[in-house]
Amino acid sequence: MEYPFQITSLEQYKEQYQKSVDEPESFWGDIAENFYWRKKWDKVLEWNFKEPKVEWFKGGKLNITENCIDRHLETMGEKPAIIWEPNNPDERTRVVTYTRLHKRVCQFAQVLLNNGVKKGDRVCIYMGMVPELAYAVLGCARIGAIHSVIFGGFSAQSIADRLEDAKAEFIVTCDGAYRGGKDIPLKSIIDDALIGNKTVKKVIVYTRTRTPVSMIKGRDVWWEDEMDYALSQIEKNNVVTMPATEMDAEDPLFILYTSGSTGKPKGVVHTCGGYMVWTTYTFVNVFQYKPGDVHFCTADIGWITGHSYIVYGPLAAGGTSVMFEGVPTWPDAGRFWDIVDKYKVNVLYTATTAIRSLMSYGLDPLQGKDMSSLKVLGTVGEPINEEAWHWYDQHIGKKKCPIVDTWWQTETGGILISNLAGITPAKPSWATLPMPGVQPVLVDERGKEVTEPDEHGLLKGNLCIKAPWPGIIRTTYGDHERCRTNYFATYENLYFTGDGALKDKDGNFRITGRVDDVLNVSGHRIGTAEIENAINMHASVVESAVVGFPHSIKGQGVYAFVITEKKHPEDDLAKKDILETVSRIIGPIAKPDKIQFVNGLPKTRSGKIMRRILRKIAEGETENLGDTSTLLDPSIVDEIKQNKV
Ligand code: WTA
Numbered sequence: 001m002e003y004p005f006q007i008t009s010l011e012q013y014k015e016q017y018q019k020s021v022d023e024p025e026s027f028w029g030d031i032a033e034n035f036y037w038r039k040k041w042d043k044v045l046e047w048n049f050k051e052p053k054v055e056w057f058k059g060g061k062l063n064i065t066e067n068c069i070d071r072h073l074e075t076m077g078e079k080p081a082i083i084w085e086p087n088n089p090d091e092r093t094r095v096v097t098y099t100r101l102h103k104r105v106c107q108f109a110q111v112l113l114n115n116g117v118k119k120g121d122r123v124c125i126y127m128g129m130v131p132e133l134a135y136a137v138l139g140c141a142r143i144g145a146i147h148s149v150i151f152g153g154f155s156a157q158s159i160a161d162r163l164e165d166a167k168a169e170f171i172v173t174c175d176g177a178y179r180g181g182k183d184i185p186l187k188s189i190i191d192d193a194l195i196g197n198k199t200v201k202k203v204i205v206y207t208r209t210r211t212p213v214s215m216i217k218g219r220d221v222w223w224e225d226e227m228d229y230a231l232s233q234i235e236k237n238n239v240v241t242m243p244a245t246e247m248d249a250e251d252p253l254f255i256l257y258t259s260g261s262t263g264k265p266k267g268v269v270h271t272c273g274g275y276m277v278w279t280t281y282t283f284v285n286v287f288q289y290k291p292g293d294v295h296f297c298t299a300d301i302g303w304i305t306g307h308s309y310i311v312y313g314p315l316a317a318g319g320t321s322v323m324f325e326g327v328p329t330w331p332d333a334g335r336f337w338d339i340v341d342k343y344k345v346n347v348l349y350t351a352t353t354a355i356r357s358l359m360s361y362g363l364d365p366l367q368g369k370d371m372s373s374l375k376v377l378g379t380v381g382e383p384i385n386e387e388a389w390h391w392y393d394q395h396i397g398k399k400k401c402p403i404v405d406t407w408w409q410t411e412t413g414g415i416l417i418s419n420l421a422g423i424t425p426a427k428p429s430w431a432t433l434p435m436p437g438v439q440p441v442l443v444d445e446r447g448k449e450v451t452e453p454d455e456h457g458l459l460k461g462n463l464c465i466k467a468p469w470p471g472i473i474r475t476t477y478g479d480h481e482r483c484r485t486n487y488f489a490t491y492e493n494l495y496f497t498g499d500g501a502l503k504d505k506d507g508n509f510r511i512t513g514r515v516d517d518v519l520n521v522s523g524h525r526i527g528t529a530e531i532e533n534a535i536n537m538h539a540s541v542v543e544s545a546v547v548g549f550p551h552s553i554k555g556q557g558v559y560a561f562v563i564t565e566k567k568h569p570e571d572d573l574a575k576k577d578i579l580e581t582v583s584r585i586i587g588p589i590a591k592p593d594k595i596q597f598v599n600g601l602p603k604t605r606s607g608k609i610m611r612r613i614l615r616k617i618a619e620g621e622t623e624n625l626g627d628t629s630t631l632l633d634p635s636i637v638d639e640i641k642q643n644k645v
Pocket of ligand 1 (some may be wrong): 086258304305379380381382383384405407408409410411431436497498511512513514520523524525607
């Protein structure tokens with residue numbers, strides 16, 4: 001498959017960028033021509049950020065799985081679509097060709113129909129990283145059911161909240177999942193999540209770990225039985241036929257929950273047409289993917305990175321995508337490099353936190369690894385510090401692989417700011433230039449565009465985007481107003497990212513981190529309010545305040561200041577109880593790294609917690625805490641400083 005929309009020089013990037021800004025409709029209309037539409041769109045773009053309303057390729061009819069699978073069958077049927085690397089390196093690899101993927105996705109789509117799933121129904125997927133997870137996602141897309149994948153590290157309570165918010169009627173899960181040395185009992189967590197649930201009718205269970213599970217009559221069914229039966233329905237004389245449901249470009253494709261600065265996670269909704277165009281376009285351009293390349297994105301499909309750059313982007317481009325079940329440090333910290341050599345990986349796309357973590361093991365795990373197949377390296381999830389960037393460049397890329405620092409969000413569907421590998425210049429720790437179609441702007445607190453450079457010649461402000469690109473969030477599920485207030489109301493006529501950034505005179509952007517109350521822990525977004533709510537659920541907790549602090553591997557760690565009923569429960573048990581509570585309510589990823597019991601929190605006279613002060617203390621600052629004169633009780637600050645953990 002050739003990519004007529006692949007940018008091949010810096011000049012061409014500049015020219016394409018300009019065209020995308022001057023004539024967005026003709027620009028994106030031309031790119032969309034490279035996909036398979038059952039019917040072409042009526043209008044390329046309609047939008048206003050007031051409501052907000054964004055419609056790309058409206059009236060166009062398609063099914064994304066015909067683009068990700070069917071259209072490749074004739075010419076590339078025997079080419080690997082997915083190469084699966086199991087958790088245990090001694091277990092057999094699975095190579096899923098496009099023909100095989102087609103069969104499995106059709107089978108699973110039929111399974112969904114047999115179980116009563118209809119277009120528009122929400123199907124929650126809670127599985128480990130097995131090929132069946134990709135079949136489940138694409139099977140939903142094939143019949144127009146809306147998938148909502150939940151990362152395997154979330155607790156029963158988190159799942160229950162998401163099931164309720166999405167009013168999901170169906171679940172696809174596994175008996176268990178292997179992650180490094182651990183087995184995670186997924187079905188049993190689902191069973192807990194379903195206590196009290198009133199919407200879920202069917203649970204489809206794939207066997208992976210042979211962990212004993214309870215199967216409830218009438219509700220729970222085995223994947224394997226259902227798949228066998230479905231095959232007998234759709235396969236005749238070795239030919240599989242299972243028509244894909246025709247979707248409008250603006251019909252929802254999936255919901256993915258993500259944390260914000262307030263309350264519960266939001267269900268970010270992406271639609272079929274724009275998301276497909278955006279993930280494919282960015283995949284081909286940022287990574288400079290060439291037909292036949294092996295692409296290894298190490299993310300989990302429970303996060304947006306896995307949706308866009310393991311499943312949809314690579315498959316729509318007819319690529320080969322490596323899917324890895326395990327973790328980077330098991331059985332040892334050389335695992336990624338073994339996988340690179342085993343499958344001759346050409347593009348490696350991983351999280352900044354993974355690079356820092358692997359760096360901490362030194363160079364031993366790299367001994368004897370060849371890695372000469374690598375052509376392009378990528379990072380995502382959080383700002384990359386220069387030290388990690390150079391380590392990645394020198395020891396993994398051997399100074400011959402361009403590194404793309406890709407900045408984007410769940411809400412943006414795909415990469416918005418990044419260099420294009422080997423085409424536009426890289427700058428260590430800078431995400432650099434916007435993709436065509438993306439118009440970033442830095443604004444001050446009042447929403448005024450920043451135009452005065454600081455003493456280093458840099459513009460500094462809150463990062464917003466002026467106009468829609470095809471992959472932008474359409475709504476938050478079931479609550480459009482929440483979408484408006486979260487992203488489009490802070491500054492008029494702008495999409496607000498929640499990130500701060502710097503811009504240099506050449507137009508490069510450097511992301512400095514969140515400016516709202518959202519933490520980025522190992523590349524995972526968690527709202528401080530969410531963690532506080534969880535801590536406050538513990539019976540002996542009166543109040544808590546959570547802030548981030550710099551963490552050498554995770555990027556940010558979680559620091560919790562906690563007031564308990566009993567004065568100073570210094571014992572470890574109290575801390576462990578709180579950790580257990582957070583694990584139960586949200587999941588292990590949200591567990592505080594540090595807990596400090598305090599007698600009070602620094603509050604203003606109106607009762608607002610001065611997080612700025614707590615953040616400084618957590619960062620280890622003792623002197624310049626800023627203005628404390630508005631505090632109700634300034635002495636509390638000294639006490640907190642003295643007892644810092
Ligand atoms: C942060 C992940 C700096 C940022 C794709 C953003 C980054 C949040 C980068 C979104 C990067 C992501 N440099 N920061 N290259 N990539 N971020 O929704 O704060 O899980 O707002 O999407 O991660 O996280 P999310």
